[in-house]
Amino acid sequence: MSRNVTRWTRTLAVALTGISMFSVAASAAELTVWCWDPNFNIPAMADAGARYTAAHPETTFNINNVTQDEINQKLQTQLLAGVSDGLPDIVLIQDDNIQRFLQSFPGAFVPLSDSIDMSKFADYKVAAATHEGKSYSLPFDSGVTGLFYRSDYLEEAGYTAADVQDITWDRLIEIGKDILAKTGHPLIDMDYNDDGQIVMMMQSTGQWYLKDGNEPNILDNAALRESLEVFQEMAQAGLIKPVSDWTGYTGAFTSGEVAMVPQGVWITGTIKSTADQAGKWGVAPLPKLNDVEGATSYSNNGGSSWYVLASSQNQEEAIDFLKTVWAEDVDFYQGILVNQGAVGSLLAAREGEAYKASDDFFGGAPVWQNFSNWLAQVPSVDYGTFTPEARLAVRAQLPNIANGGDIDEALKAMDSQLRQQMQ
Amino acid sequence: MAQTRLDRNEQINGWAFVMPALVLLGIFMIYPILWSLWMSFQVGRGNSFSFGGFANIQRLANDALLVQALLNTGFFFVVQVPIMIILALLFAVALNDATLRFRGLFRTLIFLPCVTSLIAYSSLFKSMFSGDGIVNQTLMSLHLISAPLPWLTDPFWAKIVIVLAITWRWTGYNMIFYLAALQNVDKSIYEAARIDGIPAWARFWHITVPMLKPVILFTTILSTIGTLQLFDEVNNITQGGPGNGTMTLSLYIYNLTFRMMPSFGYSATVSWVIVAIVAVLSVIQFAFARDRRRPS
Numbered sequence: 001m002s003r004n005v006t007r008w009t010r011t012l013a014v015a016l017t018g019i020s021m022f023s024v025a026a027s028a029a030e031l032t033v034w035c036w037d038p039n040f041n042i043p044a045m046a047d048a049g050a051r052y053t054a055a056h057p058e059t060t061f062n063i064n065n066v067t068q069d070e071i072n073q074k075l076q077t078q079l080l081a082g083v084s085d086g087l088p089d090i091v092l093i094q095d096d097n098i099q100r101f102l103q104s105f106p107g108a109f110v111p112l113s114d115s116i117d118m119s120k121f122a123d124y125k126v127a128a129a130t131h132e133g134k135s136y137s138l139p140f141d142s143g144v145t146g147l148f149y150r151s152d153y154l155e156e157a158g159y160t161a162a163d164v165q166d167i168t169w170d171r172l173i174e175i176g177k178d179i180l181a182k183t184g185h186p187l188i189d190m191d192y193n194d195d196g197q198i199v200m201m202m203q204s205t206g207q208w209y210l211k212d213g214n215e216p217n218i219l220d221n222a223a224l225r226e227s228l229e230v231f232q233e234m235a236q237a238g239l240i241k242p243v244s245d246w247t248g249y250t251g252a253f254t255s256g257e258v259a260m261v262p263q264g265v266w267i268t269g270t271i272k273s274t275a276d277q278a279g280k281w282g283v284a285p286l287p288k289l290n291d292v293e294g295a296t297s298y299s300n301n302g303g304s305s306w307y308v309l310a311s312s313q314n315q316e317e318a319i320d321f322l323k324t325v326w327a328e329d330v331d332f333y334q335g336i337l338v339n340q341g342a343v344g345s346l347l348a349a350r351e352g353e354a355y356k357a358s359d360d361f362f363g364g365a366p367v368w369q370n371f372s373n374w375l376a377q378v379p380s381v382d383y384g385t386f387t388p389e390a391r392l393a394v395r396a397q398l399p400n401i402a403n404g405g406d407i408d409e410a411l412k413a414m415d416s417q418l419r420q421q422m423q
Numbered sequence: 424m425a426q427t428r429l430d431r432n433e434q435i436n437g438w439a440f441v442m443p444a445l446v447l448l449g450i451f452m453i454y455p456i457l458w459s460l461w462m463s464f465q466v467g468r469g470n471s472f473s474f475g476g477f478a479n480i481q482r483l484a485n486d487a488l489l490v491q492a493l494l495n496t497g498f499f500f501v502v503q504v505p506i507m508i509i510l511a512l513l514f515a516v517a518l519n520d521a522t523l524r525f526r527g528l529f530r531t532l533i534f535l536p537c538v539t540s541l542i543a544y545s546s547l548f549k550s551m552f553s554g555d556g557i558v559n560q561t562l563m564s565l566h567l568i569s570a571p572l573p574w575l576t577d578p579f580w581a582k583i584v585i586v587l588a589i590t591w592r593w594t595g596y597n598m599i600f601y602l603a604a605l606q607n608v609d610k611s612i613y614e615a616a617r618i619d620g621i622p623a624w625a626r627f628w629h630i631t632v633p634m635l636k637p638v639i640l641f642t643t644i645l646s647t648i649g650t651l652q653l654f655d656e657v658n659n660i661t662q663g664g665p666g667n668g669t670m671t672l673s674l675y676i677y678n679l680t681f682r683m684m685p686s687f688g689y690s691a692t693v694s695w696v697i698v699a700i701v702a703v704l705s706v707i708q709f710a711f712a713r714d715r716r717r718p719s
Contacts, residue, residue: 073681080685100684104468192576193664241554244575244661248553389683396488399578399666413487420486421683423466 028058029314031321034066035092039269040141041304044336045092048325051332055324059317068094079105084311089318092140094304095128096383096391099213102131103385109136110308115319116327124380125345129305136307138322139345143264143303144375145200147172148271150185151282151363153259157182161282161363166297169201169230169287176239176259185259187239189252192398195391196301200262201227204299205292206379209394209418213384216422218393218415223292228407230289235402242402262286264301265371268341278361285374298377305345343371386422393417463695465688472688479692489693491667492675495582499653499671503586504646508639511594515601516631530602534595541592545659548588549575552660578668581661585669588656593649597642604638605631644708651697651704672697 031049035041042065049061066074071091078087079101093101102109112118113135118126121139129137149164157179164175176187190197202208207223210216218224234240241258243249253261254274261267271281285297306326308318325332326346333349336342349355350372358366396417397410466475483489517523518530536544551557552574559571574580608631616626632639654673657663663670663678672693679690 069681076681076685080687104471104684192666193662242573242576244553245549247550248555251555385684392678392683395664396667399576399664399668417488420482420488423482423686423689 028060029317030060030062031090031314031318032062032064032088033090033092034064034071034088036066036068036071038065040266040340040342041092044141044340044342047335047339048321048329048332051329052321052325056317056321059321064088072097075101079108084309087309087311089309089312089314090322091307091309092304093137093307094302095125095137095143095300096387098129098137098305098307099131099383100385100388102129102136108310110310110312110315110319111136112138112308112319112322116323120327120346120348122345122347122375122378124300124378125303125305127380128383129307137305138307138326139305140326140342141266141303142343142345142371142375143266143300144343144371144378145204145262145264145286145299145301146367146371146374147284147286148253148261148263148267149282149284150256150259150277150280152280153179153183153185154282161284164282164284166285167287168290170290172287173230173233173237173239176234177237179259180237180239183259185257186241187234187258188260188262189241189243189249189258191243191245191249192402193244193395194249195394195398197231197262198224198227198394198398199391200264200286200299200301201230201289203301203379203381204286204297205289205295206381207292208381208383208387209390210382210384210386213382214386216390216415216418218390218411218418223289223295225407225411226289226292228401228410231398232401232404232407236404240402264303265343266302266341268367272341272361279363281362282365283362283367283370285370294379296377296379298374298379300378303345337368343368343375345375347376386418389421390414390418393421459691459694462688462691465691467688468684468686475688479689482689483692483696488667488670488675489672489696492670492672495667495669496651496653496671498582499586499589500647500650503589504643504650506586507590507594507597507646508642510590511597511642512601512632512635512639514594514598515605516627518598519602519605530598533598536592536594537596539592541655542659544592545588545656548584548591548656549660552584575661576665578664578666581665581669584660585653585656588660589650589653592656593646597646600638600642601635604635608634640708640711644705647704647708648701651701 033045033049035045042063045063046061049063053059053061071093075087075091075093078084111134113130116138118135122142125137125139125142126135129135129139147164151161154161154164154175157175159175159178164172167175172187179185179187188197202221202223205223207221208217209221209224231240241252243252250270252258254270254277256277261271271277286299288297289295306322308315308322312318326344330346330349330352333342333344333346334352334354336344337349337352337354350369355368355372356366357368358364359368393414397405397414401407401410463479464474464476465472466478467473514533518526518533520526523529552559554571554573554576556574558574559568562568563571572580574584612630613626616630621629652673653671654677657669657671657674658677661669663674676690676693676697679686679693
């Protein structure tokens with residue numbers, strides 16, 4: 001009998017040890033994160049992880065540098081095959097690309113609006129990741145746009161900073177012609193394989209390539225037409241230096257070749273990477289389209305958000321982490337703003353110290369305050385499911401338009417390529 | 424009796440040896456091929472698809488982008504393959520000259536491109552041909568052009584860059600086949616021709632080329648298939664742009680599957696278009712090969 005008891009105790013002890021070890025293992029979560037850009041997203045996520053680990057030492061982070069293309073490709077392939085092995089807990093996805101994931105793979109992502117108050121974030125960011133009434137993203141970096149300009153070139157051409165504040169694209173073309181004539185610098189540079197310029201101009205009016213996210217909005221889209229007209233005029237006047245890829249794109253302004261960069265705020269880090277140009281730059285709001293109803297000076301280009309995969313074994317930790325750091329920690333946002341130039345979408349973060357500081361690189365202007373004010377005014381659009389198709393269709397016509405091609409014909413070609421791809 | 428048992432054993436052993444390979448072939452080749460054939464009749468987005476009959480084939484007929492991809496692929500086929508074959512042939516003949524010094528070195532140098540990494544050389548071409556790249560700078564400093572050529576920002580010039588890139592990479596590969604074939608040509612034929620006073624170009628045209636005809640056909644078929652599958656260069660150098668100017672069939676399939684809303688049924692259909700084209704071109708080339716063999 002006593003032997004039996006001992007045996008039972010021993011078994012029980014072993015079982016208990018097992019269970020307790022198991023429970024330790026369960027709470028010691030390692031959160032795997034996929035994101036791109038070792039100068040921007042990765043350090044920002046690492047910083048957030050460090051803050052969370054300080055309070056929750058049992059949670060560790062494994063942050064992987066995965067390119068955006070690879071993320072799309074791996075997610076698409078694995079979700080389709082129904083295999084979740086090797087997928088991360090948290091993944092970064094660009095805003096204009098998320099709807100197709102939400103719609104083609106229902107149930108693949110955890111709806112975060114159940115546990116996090118989405119009214120704390122900029123509306124247009126939340127709207128981009130809302131599907132059937134639920135919001136799936138923890139909105140991260142904003143793609144709020146600005147017109148970065150070389151104040152020294154502007155002065156050389158006889159203009160002041162006030163001359164580029166709240167202007168129209170037509171006015172900018174006039175200024176650009178003067179700059180080209182007097183300084184020899186083209187106004188901007190552009191990769192014709194990227195329609196970012198068109199996207200920015202169009203979204204500033206609240207229009208998008210698609211109507212309600214599903215129907216092509218090309219032929220009768222006044223904002224798109226005017227954006228293309230402006231683009232054609234600039235190209236024909238020699239105001240655009242064509243480049244062929246991202247390196248060429250950034251090279252043209254870091255080397256001082258072009259006078260201006262209309263782009264999302266995330267380009268700040270790249271512009272500031274040339275320390276010898278400190279004080280020679282300024283930032284203004286994006287120019288407005290001239291004759292489109294609802295035209296504003298505020299737009300968005302790029303920008304991405306964090307998602308929790310439904311296949312994650314550590315969903316609770318992942319959500320808790322996003323909630324405590326990314327949705328509440330105002331100090332955290334000051335750090336990534338100063339270090340990475342990351343303008344987050346958490347509205348409360350704007351009240352922090354760093355957002356109020358002025359920046360000597362931009363001639364002592366309160367650039368972050370400006371960007372965060374503009375952020376709240378960006379018109380939201382429904383990116384829908386077919387944005388990648390629409391963007392490919394538009395890009396296909398850009399070289400032709402730049403060479404003076406007929407815009408009506410180009411619009412028809414875009415519309416027909418998009419309709420073909422949407423089947 | 425013993426004989427039959429031996430026969431049977433040999434048969435069993437034979438099958439046992441072949442079976443693993445057959446099973447692997449079945450799982451990794453035949454099953455996916457049949458599956459893709461089945462897929463090509465499915466319509467729908469992501470993983471919600473249903474049988475669509477001939478819907479994908481009808482979609483093919485109205486697909487302007489597919490036509491563009493076909494035309495681009497055709498351009499590469501018609502322009503690049505002949506240039507590469509002729510260059511490879513000339514290199515091979517030149518490097519087969521026994522009196523040439525450092526032959527081994529030259530052969531290695533010309534062959535080296537085709538063992539370099541696709542990504543590495545694509546990135547290199549991309550930077551060499553960019554607006555301020557070394558190519559434009561060199562041409563400008565030699566006063567051959569007055570303004571930089573829009574190598575990668577104009578659809579026509581982008582095609583030229585792709586042609587140059589593939590030619591650079593694959594010429595050496597084809598040259599090796601010709602060199603090997605030239606080693607087998609009897610030197611006495613050339614000696615006889617030389618004694619008869621035939622000039623060098625005529626020896627090349629009337630002796631070398633006819634002798635190498637089977638190898639030329641072989642390399643042409645290989646290059647045809649390679650061109651129809653062209654993907655890495657266009658994906659890395661131009662991404663199919665600008666303006667779809669370098670979109671190829673393979674890149675289009677990739678875009679349909681990974682860059683756009685996944686439409687697996689339709690991309691399977693487009694893949695079968697390539698299969699059909701390869702089949703037709705191969706039949707034509709085999710027909711040529713048969714014709715040439717008959718007189719000899």
